[in-house]
Amino acid sequence: MHPDVPAWTDWLLSRPWLFVILFVAQWALVSYLISLLSGWMGLSRRFRDLGAYHSYQWPFQSVRMRTIFGSYSNCVNFGADETGLYMAVFRPFRFGHAPLFIPWSEIQVDAHSQGLIFKSRKLLLGRQEVIPLFVRSSLAEKFQEAAGQSWPVETIAT
Numbered sequence: 001m002h003p004d005v006p007a008w009t010d011w012l013l014s015r016p017w018l019f020v021i022l023f024v025a026q027w028a029l030v031s032y033l034i035s036l037l038s039g040w041m042g043l044s045r046r047f048r049d050l051g052a053y054h055s056y057q058w059p060f061q062s063v064r065m066r067t068i069f070g071s072y073s074n075c076v077n078f079g080a081d082e083t084g085l086y087m088a089v090f091r092p093f094r095f096g097h098a099p100l101f102i103p104w105s106e107i108q109v110d111a112h113s114q115g116l117i118f119k120s121r122k123l124l125l126g127r128q129e130v131i132p133l134f135v136r137s138s139l140a141e142k143f144q145e146a147a148g149q150s151w152p153v154e155t156i157a158t
Contacts, residue, residue: 027095028095028096031093031094031095031096031097033096034069034096035097036096037066037069037070038065038072038131039129039131040070040100040131042126042129042131043100043125043131044097044098046126047101047102047125047126048098048099048100051101057078057079057142058077058139058142059078060074060075060076060077061074061076061077062075062076063076064134065131065132065133066131066132072089075093076088076089077089077090078139078143080146082146082149082150083150084102084106084107084150085104086101087099087100087101087102088100102125102126104147104152105152106126106127107123108123108127108152108155109122109123109151109152109154109155110122110123110124110154113137114134118136119137119138120134120140121134121140123135123140123143
């Protein structure tokens with residue numbers, strides 16, 4: 001044992017299986033906390049997708065929900081049709097993030113784009129929860145095209 005290294009590090013390094021357990025536990029905890037802070041977990045209470053939605057149309061998208069702690073970089077898959085919006089996080093990050101299917105009747109759309117460099121649109125998910133979802137304007141246009149006549153009337157955010 002080296003004199004500058006604490007004894008517990010030798011103990012931990014002599015048990016690599018413990019490192020794997022701690023790594024997985026930390027990964028799950030961080031994923032769970034992000035789900036809680038972003039509002040994803042709250043939405044999953046009412047909008048958990050129990051069926052198989054096979055037409056992911058826009059995989060690996062970057063979005064933000066609520067705060068900076070709710071940023072998802074290139075790990076959200078979206079699908080949309082005239083009935084609603086499907087959202088699922090890439091499997092390695094799924095702990096605490098059940099796939100969601102939110103009907104268009106439960107979504108409000110801000111009429112204005114936001115952002116200086118990348119234009120984004122704000123969708124408010126859930127009439128009870130009201131979780132802001134920020135997506136690129138180009139992705140919001142694809143959602144609108146897929147929704148057709150079911151697209152929510154755009155409102156001016158207050």
